[in-house]
Amino acid sequence: xxxxxxxxxxxxxxxxxxxxxxxxxxxxxxxxxLTLMAMIPLSLGPDQAVLSRIAAGLTWLCLAxxxxxxxxxxxxxxxxxxxxDTLRLGPLPLELIxxxxxxxxxxxxxxxxxxxxxxxxxxxxxxASLALMGLVSACLGSLSFAxxxxxxxxxxxxxxxxxxxxxxxxxxxxxxxxxFGAGLMQATQTGASPAQAxxxxxxxxxxxxxxxxxxxxxxxxGALS
Amino acid sequence: xxxxxxxxxxxxxxGYNLLIHNLNFDLLPGRAISLTGENGVGxxxxxxxxxxxxxxxxxxxxxxxxDVQLESEIWQSRMVHFLGxxxxxxxxxxxxxxxxFQADFLGGDLAGIGALRLDTLLDLETRHLSxxxxxxxxxxxxxxxxxxxxxxxxxxxxxxxxHRALLGSLMQAHLADGGxxxxxxxxxxxxxxxxxxxxxxxxxxxxxxCV
Numbered sequence: 408x409x410x411x412x413x414x415x416x417x418x419x420x421x422x423x424x425x426x427x428x429x430x431x432x433x434x435x436x437x438x439x440x441l442t443l444m445a446m447i448p449l450s451l452g453p454d455q456a457v458l459s460r461i462a463a464g465l466t467w468l469c470l471a472x473x474x475x476x477x478x479x480x481x482x483x484x485x486x487x488x489x490x491x492d493t494l495r496l497g498p499l500p501l502e503l504i505x506x507x508x509x510x511x512x513x514x515x516x517x518x519x520x521x522x523x524x525x526x527x528x529x530x531x532x533x534x535a536s537l538a539l540m541g542l543v544s545a546c547l548g549s550l551s552f553a554x555x556x557x558x559x560x561x562x563x564x565x566x567x568x569x570x571x572x573x574x575x576x577x578x579x580x581x582x583x584x585x586x587f588g589a590g591l592m593q594a595t596q597t598g599a600s601p602a603q604a605x606x607x608x609x610x611x612x613x614x615x616x617x618x619x620x621x622x623x624x625x626x627x628x629g630a631l632s
Numbered sequence: 633x634x635x636x637x638x639x640x641x642x643x644x645x646x647g648y649n650l651l652i653h654n655l656n657f658d659l660l661p662g663r664a665i666s667l668t669g670e671n672g673v674g675x676x677x678x679x680x681x682x683x684x685x686x687x688x689x690x691x692x693x694x695x696x697x698x699d700v701q702l703e704s705e706i707w708q709s710r711m712v713h714f715l716g717x718x719x720x721x722x723x724x725x726x727x728x729x730x731x732x733f734q735a736d737f738l739g740g741d742l743a744g745i746g747a748l749r750l751d752t753l754l755d756l757e758t759r760h761l762s763x764x765x766x767x768x769x770x771x772x773x774x775x776x777x778x779x780x781x782x783x784x785x786x787x788x789x790x791x792x793x794x795h796r797a798l799l800g801s802l803m804q805a806h807l808a809d810g811g812x813x814x815x816x817x818x819x820x821x822x823x824x825x826x827x828x829x830x831x832x833x834x835x836x837x838x839x840x841x842c843v
Contacts, residue, residue: 497739
């Protein structure tokens with residue numbers, strides 16, 4: 408096994424382990440997600456007709472907000488603990504380090520939120536036929552959220568009250584996946600072809616995947632110097 | 633190992649503030665430099681620049697392996713160890729997890745546990761360690777991945793007398809092996825070193841650097 412692969416695997420294993428053991432991991436995001444969802448019928452009233460119409464769209468909104476929650480810790484802890492001093496002396500370029508950290512974060516939090524999404528949608532009253540499409544789209548959407556969020560987290564790194572700044576930076580860029588994702592749900596529900604919305608959702612995830620590492624690398628280099 | 637270092641006309645700035653002006657030195661295999669100077673004179677900045685974390689304001693840092701100049705990426709990813717005064721450890725992970733990670737990430741094998749007397753600490757989370765134990769843990773990576781240049785920022789500071797001697801002998805073994813060390817220190821190291829004392833740049837240096 409080459410040094411490169413060994414280092415990459417070690418980093419993913421470490422970050423996944425850390426996201427489970429140190430605070431602010433998946434449990435927090437899932438708890439936040441469920442609490443938000445539970446508040447919706449309480450605030451809108453239990454009218455089944457209303458809820459089933461807006462369930463999918465609201466789920467997307469809650470997914471976006473829950474994805475924001477654990478972003479601040481993405482680079483912050485390692486920055487404070489000076490772990491980046493070690494990471495930068497390994498075989499991986501900073502761009503790849505950032506990408507692997509984001510992907511671990513996505514695996515540890517985003518994917519779990521995505522798995523919850525169809526369940527939550529159905530609990531709110533969306534038809535069960537949406538479940539599969541809900542899962543697929545939520546996976547794509549949460550990947551975009553994680554990557555765009557990673558750019559925000561790297562830009563806000565080292566500034567005090569970075570979390571607030573980051574939410575402000577990142578939320579506007581969460582709008583397209585929310586539009587495409589909610590549109591996709593609506594298309595599936597009304598029986599229209601989901602292809603277009605799904606393609607846009609995938610394209611946005613690819614866009615984030617291409618831009619993310621470059622932007623994060625540059626921002627981290629600035630913050631670490 | 634045959635790796636050597638040439639630093640020429642190096643100037644470093646922190647923000648607009650000129651820290652180091654026109655610094656020249658050579659470092660040959662098997663030699664160590666002890667870097668001294670008052671607080672805030674730029675010892676840490678110099679070490680971080682040599683590790684490639686910061687870009688110099690002017691001048692060059694060149695590394696040669698058997699008279700062939702090394703690329704800066706190779707330098708950073710295979711030739712340098714940097715030990716800062718933060719120990720670069722995650723508080724919630726155990727000593728063994730940290731050691732495994734560093735060995736895998738830096739491309740070495742799990743070594744130095746016995747030499748640094750870490751055997752009894754392996755199951756502890758690093759936040760429970762004392763400052764000296766943390767320092768010993770971070771020294772382990774010097775032994776796990778063999779790299780020619782060790783950049784050490786006050787390596788002895790938190791260690792007790794016994795472990796200072798231990799680290800001293802590890803450093804000597806590294807030098808005997810053809811390695812190089814640049815260490816920022818306040819007390820003299822227990823072996824023969826080149827002394828490099830940093831002074832604050834004069835007013836004239838500052839003006840020269842602005843042009």
